[in-house]
Amino acid sequence: MKIMHKEHTLTKNQQIIFDLIDKSPEPLKAYSILHNVQKKGIKAPLQVYRVLDKLIEIGKIHKIESRNAFIACHNSSCQVAKATAFSICEMCEKVTEISSAGLSKYLANFKDKDGMKYSKYNLEFFGLCKKCRT
Amino acid sequence: MKIMHKEHTLTKNQQIIFDLIDKSPEPLKAYSILHNVQKKGIKAPLQVYRVLDKLIEIGKIHKIESRNAFIACHNSSCQVAKATAFSICEMCEKVTEISSAGLSKYLANFKDKDGMKYSKYNLEFFGLCKKCRT
DNA sequence: TTTAGATTGTTATAATATAACACCATGTAA
């Protein structure tokens, strides 16, 4: 199976915003991104949201729905399928993308009561991270 | 194990808003709720959001995070644990709460690479519903 | 070169959600 999502050539705006998200240790919110790229010429919310939409579409970033925040993808298996899973610490808000072959296989093969399968899903686990548990 | 979440006595505002959500065939958005209860004396967004927060806390409703919408719970097993799963039709936006012992068991027992388990999670499956597939 | 598609820049506005503060009802303890 050919993987092509990493091969997209990003435009200037896309590269600027992706770099910012990619080097961030935590998910970034849209207006925080805007604030950080204004000095690079990206001045309006819509410019940010358009780039975010595109980066999501090509699998370079994901949206953490429960937080309205965006994180770079570091999981080569989830990008085409848009099948994502995260753990979220409710204390410090640390977010980690889960890369588990077992989990993705289970979910991709899950059938609802009508026998319907779903290749696209988003799963968010909530708890306390290692640091916050101690 | 004693189940107590259904036993909450709702206040007037809580009952009004829960009834509205409960009888809706589709998830409702906060401002749509507001619009529909203004004739009953609930006039401000904050009154709605406070009730929504409480109803979520006691397990009577869930939030569909990817849609910013609220749906009544019809699943007796998910309310204490706040472990929820939904299927969402990307065509008609129909949302169904998934009640699968196998799925909830699998997710409750899932361990991440640090061996961490999560009793709280939210899963949203995306696809086409039966009607939209044909 | 022409054309179609994608991207950009811009202003304005819509939609979603919370802060802050005063007031009220109910239950419990002194």
Place this chain on the structure above:
DNA sequence: TTACATGGTGTTATATTATAACAATCTAAA
């Protein structure tokens, strides 16, 4: 009874998140 704690309410204002609409520009293929 009084005092206090808790949770719910009403209200105004504001913060945060996201999209509409339109014109201009760039890029790659035919």
